[in-house]
Amino acid sequence: MKKYIIYGLLLLTVLINSCQKTKYPGGVISPYIPIYDLKNLYKGSDLTLTAELMYGSNAISGVVISDHSGGNLPAGLLIIQDKKRLSLVRGISIPIGADATKYVPGDSVAVTISGGVLTRANGLLQVTGIAPTAVTKLGSGKTITPNRVGSNLVLARPQDYESSLVAIVKGGFDPIPQPTDTYSGDKLLNDGFDNIILHTEATATFANNTGLPFSANYYGIVIPKIGSDGKLVAQHRIRTLDDVVVLSSTVEIPSAIISGLIADPMGTDANNEYIQFIATRDINFAVTPFSVVTTNNAGASTPTGFPTRGWATGDVRTYKFNLTSGTVSKGEFFYVGGANKLINSTGSTSIASAKWIRSFNYSTTDGDGFGTKTTNLLANSGNAYGVALFEGTAVDVNTRPIDCVFISSGGSLFSAGPPAVGYRIANNDFYDAINPITLAAQPFYRQGTNTLFFPYHPNTVADQGYYYKFGGIYSVTLGKWVKVRSATHFQLTKTSQLNEIEGVFPAPSADNPDGVPATALK
The missing domain is CATH 2.60.40.1260 (Lamin Tail domain)
Structure with a gap:
């Protein structure tokens, strides 16, 4: 019996020494947390982001979808999206002030967000407290694949689609617009699934444009607001008139x-x-x-x-x-x-x-x-x-x-x-x-x-x-x-x-x- 005990101790010693001598570093945690996972950290109250909370990551990366040239997005927001988790497109807004205008759709960026605050401000989930210098441009001209989503899905779960680029396909206004009607304000857009609000700021460069089409695709960013009942209400915002692809005028x-x-x-x-x-x-x-x-x-x-x-x-x-x-x-x-x-x-x-x-x-x-x-x-x-x-x-x-x-x-x-x-x-x-x-x-x-x-x-x-x-x-x-x-x-x-x-x-x-x-x- 003593012989078997000795053999067992010798084997354990060899295993311990082998583990100590290995140079295999183990798994390396990505510095970038998927936006899907980041958004799931929010439970209704402000959250200061740390590497520990973000599973060892300290940043996010994605493709820019915000375009401030049309004046129809909340000022100062850099809006990016990715599809790193379950191939689901998810987006987030980051207020960085005037520097947000330096980035255009298709830019690839990384943003260090450790130390920022995940909060819902004016109905929109954002990471605040991020300096413009925390943003690094990695590339440009990235293709943004159209994400076609029925309006009923956006209305049912605006938190899933907020700050992401959504294509409302075969959208038509309810009621049918008159020749003198403009984009300005809130208009009901129907794609066969439900009516969603197409919102255009009065100060947008195209707010007073007429000739609204009978049927078109509307590529826009979902920007929710808080409704009178305290729930999120989805709004669809096109960035410029280039986001409207006319399918039919009759x-x-x-x-x-x-x-x-x-x-x-x-x-x-x-x-x-x-x-x-x-x-x-x-x-x-x-x-x-x-x-x-x-x-x-x-x-x-x-x-x-x-x-x-x-x-x-x-x-x-x-x-x-x-x-x-x-x-x-x-x-x-x-x-x-x-x-x-x-x-x-x-x-x-x-x-x-x-x-x-x-x-x-x-x-x-x-x-x-x-x-x-x-x-x-x-x-x-x-x-x-x-x-x-x-x-x-x-x-x-x-x-x-x-x-x-x-x-x-x-x-x-x-x-x-x-x-x-x-x-x-x-x-x-x-x-x-x-x-x-x-x-x-x-x-x-x-x-x-x-x-x-x-x-x-x-x-x-x-x-x-x-x-x-x-x-x-x-x-x-x-x-x-x-x-x-x-x-x-x-x-x-x-x-x-x-x-x-x-x-x-x-x-x-x-x-x-x-x-x-x-x-x-x-």
Whole structure:
């Protein structure tokens, strides 16, 4: 036993000596704390920053986003951002006085902040007590990648986005500006998610400029203020007029929009599928005809491969209904589909009393102009299907719809070519014929940013009678979606009534106090 004890002591001595002789210095703490971590140190009261509090760091580094040449930012603030933690863009403001004007967007800087105070002043989180000499310029001309954020997210968590450069994309003013209106003051900017305040100081160089665009991207810095209830209220501030990228100066209002559909009713699909629309104006279809085209991209749908003729491909891939008679009033729902006019296939409630503009037995009759008779207008295979609404009845490979929706993304939908082929999209809440960030042409579904779609219901068992209610709010006055569509799937029964697909259903509940409203106009 004594022998083993001696051997053990000798081994311990060797290990201790080995550790003492090593030259490995261990991990080296970065001098720069990520801005994300810095902001998380603030718990509501002033905090004097030390290396100990900052996990051994004493500085921050990032890219400058402040530009004082337009006079629309709080004077004296150097505003920088980084994305060093979780790839999340976070920013911070540092008051350094007149020296803040020496730095321009794209400058790379390091700032020693140990000894400064992390505080919220006038609603904005800042590091105060920092001398201009604590700032070191490391470089210039750094690319600032656009950070597109929905206004609803900024409004919900202004503390996350304050002092960072945010792109409000496809923003339009509410109400629509008059030709003599200027940028000065607070204006409501809507991007389809919510209204956010676009604030312009009366002394800004562009405050009195007129000609506010109908639709534009607004690249600005989020500068919150304290509201009357003591909570943070997000404000979006452009720095100069170069931060406004005009997308459109004219209002384009589709005459009707797609508001719901049933693709797999409870029972046979043949002659029982239908699509719901809502009119944004009074329409006499005999005077101004329209057409509806469906696309089914199940693996067995012919012709196979990419749709070289787009919505006009025909056969079993696309099917057309011409709308050439009947009338609807603004705000009225109308329907296109099978002749049975039943809410949920065979044996269910008749909804023949609804406004049907075009209905016939598509399982025994070819489409109007193209499309072979079929038992399934809309796929149930997991591959994508879609619906498009066109002005007029002439639809070819180059015709662009006034509205369209897609469910899922599978199948042969788009080929970049050359030449590029696919299903042309409408400019709506989901799709853009011109990329709103890069301004590159992207006329097809699955091209560029046109990748959004409504998902299949997670219950993939066939014949369950799930209706897709798209919801959303479209403002005819503003000519845009002020609340984007989002599909809600709910199961119809054989005794379901028309009000379930045209009204608020499912009804309000504790979990969902608003219920599920149908698409509405504003």
